[in-house]
Amino acid sequence: MSTRVYVPADAAARSVGADEVAAAVLAESRRRGAAVELVRNGSRGMLWREPLVEVATPSGRVAYGPVEVDEVPGLFAAGFLQGGDHPRKLGLTDALPWLAGQDRLGFARVGVIDPLSLEEWRAHGGGRGLDAALALSPEAIVDAVTRSGLRGRGGAGFPTGIKWATVLQTSAPQKYVVCNADEGDSGTYSDRMLMEGDPYTLLEGMLIAGLGVGATRGYIYLRSEYPDAERILVGAIAAARAAGLLGPDVLGSGKAFDVTLRRGAGAYVCGEETALIESLEGKRGEVRYRPPVPAVSGLWGMPTALNNVVTLGSVPAILADGPEAYAARGTGRSRGTLAFQLAGNIRQGGLVEVPFGISLASLVYDYGGGTASGRPVRAVQVGGPLGAFLPASALDLPLDYEAFTARGAIVGHGGIVVFDDTVDMAGMARYAMEFCAIESCGKCTPCRIGSTRGVEVIDRIRRGERRAQHVALLRDLCDTMTHASLCALGGMTAWPVQSALEHFPEDFGLGPGPGPRS
Amino acid sequence: MHVPSTSPPSAPPDREVVVGEAIALLRHEPGALLPILHHIQDRLGWLPPESLPRVAEALNLSRAEVHGVVSFYHDFRTHPPGRGVVRVCRAEACQAMGADALVAHARARLGVDLGETRADGGVTLEAVYCLGNCALSPAVMIDGRLHGRVGPSRFDVLTAGLAKEGA
Numbered sequence: 031m032s033t034r035v036y037v038p039a040d041a042a043a044r045s046v047g048a049d050e051v052a053a054a055v056l057a058e059s060r061r062r063g064a065a066v067e068l069v070r071n072g073s074r075g076m077l078w079r080e081p082l083v084e085v086a087t088p089s090g091r092v093a094y095g096p097v098e099v100d101e102v103p104g105l106f107a108a109g110f111l112q113g114g115d116h117p118r119k120l121g122l123t124d125a126l127p128w129l130a131g132q133d134r135l136g137f138a139r140v141g142v143i144d145p146l147s148l149e150e151w152r153a154h155g156g157g158r159g160l161d162a163a164l165a166l167s168p169e170a171i172v173d174a175v176t177r178s179g180l181r182g183r184g185g186a187g188f189p190t191g192i193k194w195a196t197v198l199q200t201s202a203p204q205k206y207v208v209c210n211a212d213e214g215d216s217g218t219y220s221d222r223m224l225m226e227g228d229p230y231t232l233l234e235g236m237l238i239a240g241l242g243v244g245a246t247r248g249y250i251y252l253r254s255e256y257p258d259a260e261r262i263l264v265g266a267i268a269a270a271r272a273a274g275l276l277g278p279d280v281l282g283s284g285k286a287f288d289v290t291l292r293r294g295a296g297a298y299v300c301g302e303e304t305a306l307i308e309s310l311e312g313k314r315g316e317v318r319y320r321p322p323v324p325a326v327s328g329l330w331g332m333p334t335a336l337n338n339v340v341t342l343g344s345v346p347a348i349l350a351d352g353p354e355a356y357a358a359r360g361t362g363r364s365r366g367t368l369a370f371q372l373a374g375n376i377r378q379g380g381l382v383e384v385p386f387g388i389s390l391a392s393l394v395y396d397y398g399g400g401t402a403s404g405r406p407v408r409a410v411q412v413g414g415p416l417g418a419f420l421p422a423s424a425l426d427l428p429l430d431y432e433a434f435t436a437r438g439a440i441v442g443h444g445g446i447v448v449f450d451d452t453v454d455m456a457g458m459a460r461y462a463m464e465f466c467a468i469e470s471c472g473k474c475t476p477c478r479i480g481s482t483r484g485v486e487v488i489d490r491i492r493r494g495e496r497r498a499q500h501v502a503l504l505r506d507l508c509d510t511m512t513h514a515s516l517c518a519l520g521g522m523t524a525w526p527v528q529s530a531l532e533h534f535p536e537d538f539g540l541g542p543g544p545g546p547r548s
Numbered sequence: 549m550h551v552p553s554t555s556p557p558s559a560p561p562d563r564e565v566v567v568g569e570a571i572a573l574l575r576h577e578p579g580a581l582l583p584i585l586h587h588i589q590d591r592l593g594w595l596p597p598e599s600l601p602r603v604a605e606a607l608n609l610s611r612a613e614v615h616g617v618v619s620f621y622h623d624f625r626t627h628p629p630g631r632g633v634v635r636v637c638r639a640e641a642c643q644a645m646g647a648d649a650l651v652a653h654a655r656a657r658l659g660v661d662l663g664e665t666r667a668d669g670g671v672t673l674e675a676v677y678c679l680g681n682c683a684l685s686p687a688v689m690i691d692g693r694l695h696g697r698v699g700p701s702r703f704d705v706l707t708a709g710l711a712k713e714g715a
Contacts, residue, residue: 041680045694045696077684214677216640216682221680255679293586295621296676297621314617316620371683445682465639471620
């Protein structure tokens with residue numbers, strides 16, 4: 031009997047040599063005449079340990095990592111096919127503290143199964159949410175999602191059930207489910223990992239959304255920077271159609287639902303829902319005025335349930351195990367779990383799915399192990415390029431939508447980017463404005479012009495030109511952008527800028543301290 | 549050992565054929581413009597100027613509308629790329645691990661500025677804003693292949709065939 035060996039095909043794992051390790055495992059097994067069945071799974075999320083190789087043994091899967099390609103013969107020599115000892119041996123995967131403490135719902139199967147095997151997906155609990163939904167009325171599906179407390183995981187945190195109820199209650203000849211897979215925020219990769227590691231769960235979430243709101247057509251708008259996710263989704267959609275999961279008669283229910291994959295073209299602003307819809311319609315990705323909201327008039331003017339990948343990926347577990355089980359997790363009005371992503375200057379970067387309420391410090395230090403450089407943490411940016419910078423002294427903050435808002439910060443998509451004490455925060459503020467200028471869709475003036483002016487004003491502050499006046503001007507500009515921009519890009523670029531100014535004034539040459547770093 | 553190739557190097561795909569194929573295959577898709585442009589660029593590496601009026605006509609759009617879309621999106625190229633395309637992530641997580649220094653290194657090593665193609669056509673260097681590899685920063689994509697933890701020395705290994713002469 032052959033031994034199953036898992037080497038992830040996740041893009042992050044591949045980026046540090048997983049393909050080469052997989053090839054070496056096959057070559058060495060042939061050389062030794064050892065029967066090995068190689069499985070290219072998703073990533074378990076312990077990204078600093080990639081390539082993480084696992085071996086299925088009678089006592090469970092045993093992990094080795096990070097494995098260098100030239101260590102593979104040594105692993106065989108050490109009897110790793112039987113879970114033998116080796117300096118790279120980490121132990122039983124499920125017992126590793128980094129994983130054992132997590133509460134994986136949306137990511138329960140990511141890294142565990144072969145992403146394209148429908149059999150493994152079913153065997154590990156996939157499809158139970160859809161089975162439950164097929165027995166419910168649309169109203170009951172939407173009600174379950176509402177009662178779960180699920181909020182949009184893409185960043186805005188809007189209650190998913192309320193959005194769906196609006197679509198359900200709006201009558202129209204055609205409705206759509208659109209999955210926002212334009213995960214452009216730096217520091218975030220949970221959408222990518224779910225799509226690459228468990229694509230059927232995303233399709234299942236879209237199917238449930240379709241049943242709930244009365245839509246028969248779905249689109250996934252995937253960013254072009256994710257070619258691996260594209261390849262896996264293409265395969266998953268084709269296999270789901272062949273298996274009758276997608277198509278005119280979903281699992282023999284008589285209900286129709288199909289999904290089309292569309293690729294973005296490198297515009298960050300297309301992660302904004304109305305710009306995304308414009309782009310799907312084949313136009314420039316310019317933001318629309320609201321109202322109407324997409325739930326009333328979205329894609330081609332039809333009611334559209336537009337949700338992020340992880341939001342949709344969270345839905346199957348809610349339907350499978352009941353909304354109460356989901357709502358029992360979390361804190362305050364932040365219910366359930368969030369897949370946090372540790373990024374940047376972090377020793378143990380990776381994906382941590384836990385209930386809301388965990389402190390930022392616990393994620394950064396307990397899971398993350400502090401900085402990769404070994405230097406002190408100076409700043410943490412949560413929620414992508416539009417999220418505030420928090421100083422190291424503020425890491426007691428619990429991960430909770432309202433608690434973050436109260437501190438002038440956002441949870442966003444749960445990306446946590448860590449910076450050590452070498453960071454130049456005036457430079458980061460400048461970058462925030464520069465990024466907004468590069469990515470602005472150009473429709474509204476505060477964002478289009480304000481961002482360029484912001485770069486210029488910050489440059490003057492850093493050079494010490496009439497500093498006090500220019501700081502006042504910058505604050506005024508931030509205020510204008512916040513209140514007069516059409517969407518979150520212009521409207522929230524002020525957050526990183528103002529928080530950098532507030533918490534790290536010395537980097538701008540204000541107050542005591544060494545002064546600007548450049 | 550020198551292995552003589554059994555077939556001549558593959559000829560570049562015929563532009564007219566590719567454009568016609570993209571239109572025929574995709575024109576009836578709702579919102580077909582982006583899929584058609586991607587189809588062409590996937591095969592030719594860029595969007596030749598003569599292809600755009602044909603696409604406009606097929607979709608009953610004005611040339612201005614097609615130009616508006618092509619110029620809006622960072623991905624679409626109106627000039628041929630270099631033989632290699634190197635994209636260095638400049639976003640926050642990579643900055644936290646030295647992306648700015650890596651960009652400076654890449655410019656010197658490849659002998660080309662960000663957003664440009666070297667005069668000899670050898671390489672195009674681009675900034676990219678997040679490749680979703682933020683736990684293994686800095687990240688670089690070379691000819692569509694993602695690489696993580698790319699410091700200057702690893703960058704040199706990965707771009708060995710693309711460096712400026714003498715660099």
